[in-house]
Amino acid sequence: MSYTGDFDKNSEQNRIDSIQAKFLHEDLEEDELKYQTALKHCQKSNTTFWDGEYEVLGDNVLIRGKKKFNLKLVQPNFQNWELWNTCPYRVYQNGLGNCGLIASLAAISIHEGLIESLFRDFKINDYGVYQVKLCVDGEWENFIIDDWMPSTKKNLKGVMSKSEFGQNLLWAALIEKAIAKLYNGYANLEFFNSTTALRTTTGAPVKPFQINDFRGKTNQLWEMLMKSRVIEINVPKDCDICVSALKPSYQKLQYHTWISIHRVNSRNPCVPEEIMFCEPIYESSEDISLPPGDYMIYVSNFFESFKKDERNVVIHSSIPISAKLESWSPEVLVDVYQRIMGEKGKETLEQRERDVSIKKYLGDNFVMVMAENYTDDKYLHVHTFCSKVKTSWLSRGDVYNHNYGDVIPPRSRQILITMCRNEYSTQKGFPMAIDYYLSDENVTVLGMLNRASHIPSLRPTDYIHQIAKID
CATH class of the missing domain: 2.60.40 (Immunoglobulin-like)
Incomplete structure (x- = not known):
């Protein structure tokens, strides 16, 4: 790890930005041009943005049992709204049958940094032009959307979010609108899968559990959830990765997170093979070159490896890679640490x-x-x-x-x-x-x-x- 003298956060952030830029999608310049063109047109004509790409006939009708409602897009008065404010779990379903998506938005509502990363500009746009980033098939894509929301009889039907003080917030509705654009309409968000929603909004691998299988076994379920802190990745060809770790409750990067990356045999993934990286990180690891193969990434609290501390882990990779969460035992670290000491x-x-x-x-x-x-x-x-x-x-x-x-x-x-x-x-x-x-x-x-x-x-x-x- 290259760190000498005082820690310069600006230079370190520039380094991370350069790594991200190296790995980002090639269409970003086109997305930015499209965004700026829409914004300048609205500024010049003094009108709000209407997304001409969003023309979905299936959104005309909302079916509830035997009742049919005409679903229209309207532009609310956002005079007293905010894009974001502290709103832990204050996300509400409001007429669309998309409880899986609502639950996922509520789950990420406590992670301001994660939500902010989805928006080009984290504030209300006077002209209703927004750019939202979603993870599609493992790659981040930008979606330019307007702020016209679904309604029936002048009643808004999209997701609602409120701050701790009861103020209307727009962030959840904009993410819902971007996902509706991705899936060709609000009508296609009914019975939306929460696993897909979490993967789309976080870019993280998601492992579903059937709660019915754990009735009366709460401790076992909790232990399994807390043990899912190892990330298994498959690298199809030579790849450079950079790993960052964030402790969400602190809303800042932690500087004593231990990262261990080692090769594994897919037939026996519990046994570490060649150790590629093993040390505590500051804001991010150095660039790590990985030959083709299967790897495990262990993330642990540096000075209390047994402690169940939450981390958001970001993996920047030079090529698309597959990743999934697996259960692990901290005892594996005994072998990893002692082997790295030997090497x-x-x-x-x-x-x-x-x-x-x-x-x-x-x-x-x-x-x-x-x-x-x-x-x-x-x-x-x-x-x-x-x-x-x-x-x-x-x-x-x-x-x-x-x-x-x-x-x-x-x-x-x-x-x-x-x-x-x-x-x-x-x-x-x-x-x-x-x-x-x-x-x-x-x-x-x-x-x-x-x-x-x-x-x-x-x-x-x-x-x-x-x-x-x-x-």
Whole structure:
């Protein structure tokens, strides 16, 4: 990862933009010309936009049981409307039988950044010219639409959204209008599939579940939903990708998200093969070149890999690739982290011993330390003393408790500590001292603390620090 000195968000954003531009659809210039032409015509003639491409005969009739209603497009008075405001789940069905779409719009209503990314301009347009981006068959396409909405007898029938203060919002109706244009009319949105709606608005792979299969098994369903954090991708030919991770509740990019990408055999995807990338990222990863094959992308909280933290993951790829969500166990990371240590870690002992190895994998903004005990009958005691940790995230302990004692059994290895530096830190390096010795004792003493195998103690969910046998 190329990061030195102070973090420049503008230059990093420019880098991400250049990556996106390299991968974007070729028709963008044509879309922009079409948008500007429509807007300038409306400005010159002082009229609102009417989308001449939207001529759908099937929208003339709305059928409800045995009743038929004439469905017309009208332009509401948007004087007191806003395009967007905070509206968690305040999305309502209003006459069209498209509850699957409504549910999907309600689901994304808490993600302002995601919704904003769908609009060319995230504000009311005085001339009613809007450009909305949708994901169609894995590729993003722009749709230029007007703000004429479906109605019967002067009553609006399209989706409604309101802010927390009851103000009418336009964002959901515009997305619905764009999807209606994609699917040739509002009439074709009846019984709309929520899986398709989510995939169209987020570009993310969607895995449906039948709730009836989990009646009385709420914990099992919740566990399955929370475990679906690994992304399986198939690369048909040589491809460059760039991965970004966003924690939506913070409405900003997180700087301690660990990304691991490794090749898998499609017949046994649970077993990692060649590791292509494995380190924490800032706003985005570096460009990663992937040969043809199947890969798994693991996304985890850097310092608490067991914790179920939400992330929106964005994959920019130089060619279209297929992706889907799969369940995973964080225990897989034990093998991944220890293997990357074996490949990229450097020996810290001045004179490599036959029975003991202590390796350090150091990046610009992180460090990982692993100890290996190659003896057949001795315990390896390792004491790690870290300093200047106030601007770092730690995988165990905290800024007030950053000395560690570990006992590693014969023919075993363990990752002792990982640290990732805070984005605003100007500190260089990760100062630490490591003492070790071999003993018959299976517990150790660190300062005035009680004798134990690990100080501080390790939880079963501290997967990254689990001890693994050496083959």
